[in-house]
Amino acid sequence: MIEISSPATLSALWEEVRLPERPPLPLVRHAQVEAWVRRLPPDLFQVEVAGHSVEGRALYHVQVGQGPRQVLLWSQMHGDEPTATTALFEVFEYVRRYREHPRVQELLSTLTLHAVPMLNPDGAERFQRVNAQGIDINRDALRLQTPEGRTLKALRDRLQPSIGFNLHNQDWRTSVGTSGKPASISLLAPAFDAARSDNPGRLLAKKLCAVIRDAVEALVPGQVGRYSDAFEVRAFGDNMGLWGTPAVLIETGPWAGIDADAPLLRLNFVALVSSLEALASGQAEQADLGRYDSIPLNDGKGLFHVVVKEAHVFGEAGEAFIGDIGMTAFMAVRQRQGAPVAVIAGQIADLGDLRVFGAVETVDGRGLTAVPLPPRGAREGDLIPLPPRSLCGVKVGQPAELMLLRPAKSAGMWRVERIVRFER
Incomplete structure (x- = not known):
């Protein structure tokens, strides 16, 4: 079993794989995603149009790897939450550049990654939370009145992924408990019922959150919080668990200074690669659940x-x-x-x-x-x-x-x- 990369190693690697031509995060629009998709080498990545937005923009499904374990990652279901969209393409660049490295080889032979980098391109075009209908896609898991929500549900049903990653941004007033520190990354293994029950899938999601916590806190001590696990009956992350795909929620939050894009992208890259490598190597199953349970709860208006x-x-x-x-x-x-x-x-x-x-x-x-x-x-x-x-x-x-x-x-x-x- 290959050891997963250290946070310091991944942080340094991010300097190599960061996208030099990326626009400021709020200006990442559908056209930019299409340009990045076109650059993915077809001998490594498979790309399909999984659906279309209200205004007809393509919803891309990017696939890489040949492993038996299916993993689904989706970003920017809220149009004004852009960080992980760029971070996913930086993960793709890491896979492309280091495809011959034993860690990446293990990842690709153990996992098959499926990513929807931008689920709400119409909202991204307007830099607004909701889609062009005015609906919050993340509250449409049951009625499925949005074409974007229907696309995500159909993809999940077709792939039957064993784990999902639900990637968001959160309010910049969010602090880590009462510490007064910014919750630059917040984590959650969402509940799949009102009783907040555990099953093997949710326990795995908690362990992956523990892996992410240890990786990110090594870079930003005290700046990792835990999102509320109150069951939201309408939300995709919660219902994914009910449908058989436990999810890991990653919320990117505030950062000191005006230029927040680069440090927040670095944290997302470290979080995603650390957790995927731990999943591929089997080390995620050995993670300490106590490291999840002890993550301080967020204070949504404490900062x-x-x-x-x-x-x-x-x-x-x-x-x-x-x-x-x-x-x-x-x-x-x-x-x-x-x-x-x-x-x-x-x-x-x-x-x-x-x-x-x-x-x-x-x-x-x-x-x-x-x-x-x-x-x-x-x-x-x-x-x-x-x-x-x-x-x-x-x-x-x-x-x-x-x-x-x-x-x-x-x-x-x-x-x-x-x-x-x-x-x-």
Whole structure:
């Protein structure tokens, strides 16, 4: 039995197999997926059109391997959850480039991988959660009113995979328990009934989650959380288990800094390759279930992207007070000069005493006054007068555009100490 790759090895390998021409994640559209599919060597990969979206876009089924164990992976059933779509093609590139390596040989001879890299291309085109009908595909497992949902169900029924990987992104406010750390990767072996029963398939999914936890936590300690396992009767992941295909849910979450694409893709690559190699080698069955059970539960609203601590703040009315300012951030697509661009947008989400929340970044606001950034802008180090009271108000729902001011030696002037700004 071949040992699975170490997290450090896979992290380094990702630098070799990452896709150099990839667009920013929110701009990965169906045309890009088609271009990547066309590059897959036909002597190694088989590609079919498994179905079509509401607006007629092809839903691609990519197959690689000759092993007896069938594995189904699907990504971007929510159009605004793009990370794993690119990550899957980086896994394909790893398989292509290292096809002669003993680990990849074992994987391909033991498993047959089936992937739907983009299940909701119409939603991806709009960068929205739902499909073109306005339906959440992941809540359509029973009625099957979406062509995308019917395609996934038909593929599962035809292949009868022994395990599935359900790949998503989650809210950037999600923290790992009460640690205050971002849940950059969250894991779940979804329940297949309301009693949250276990069977051999769900136990295997839990063990695969344990493998992923150990691999990812080696790179980002404390940033792996566990998604709620409350049974969702309408969801695909839950019903897959009921139909005989236990699933591993991987939710990609927040990351420190503006450029989150590369580190989150690296984590997805390490998670997927580690778990697939463990499944192929048989080491997944030997994983410690306790490593799954002890993953801290997520707190879905426990995290801000930035918190300014203990600044002087003018609210909508009244005198200035000492308070914290919590700002959220999220991936978004905006039109600039008639073309779509990917941005990290943000807004002010809370004011007051926010000590019970975590933050990706904490800014020390003591001795500083926080006011909205003026339309004309400002630069750090500028000396400016304090804006009129009518322009100093900070309130929930405003764009996350603030400047932090310190009284200067010059009478009536203030120095811009720090600017905190996200896109609108």
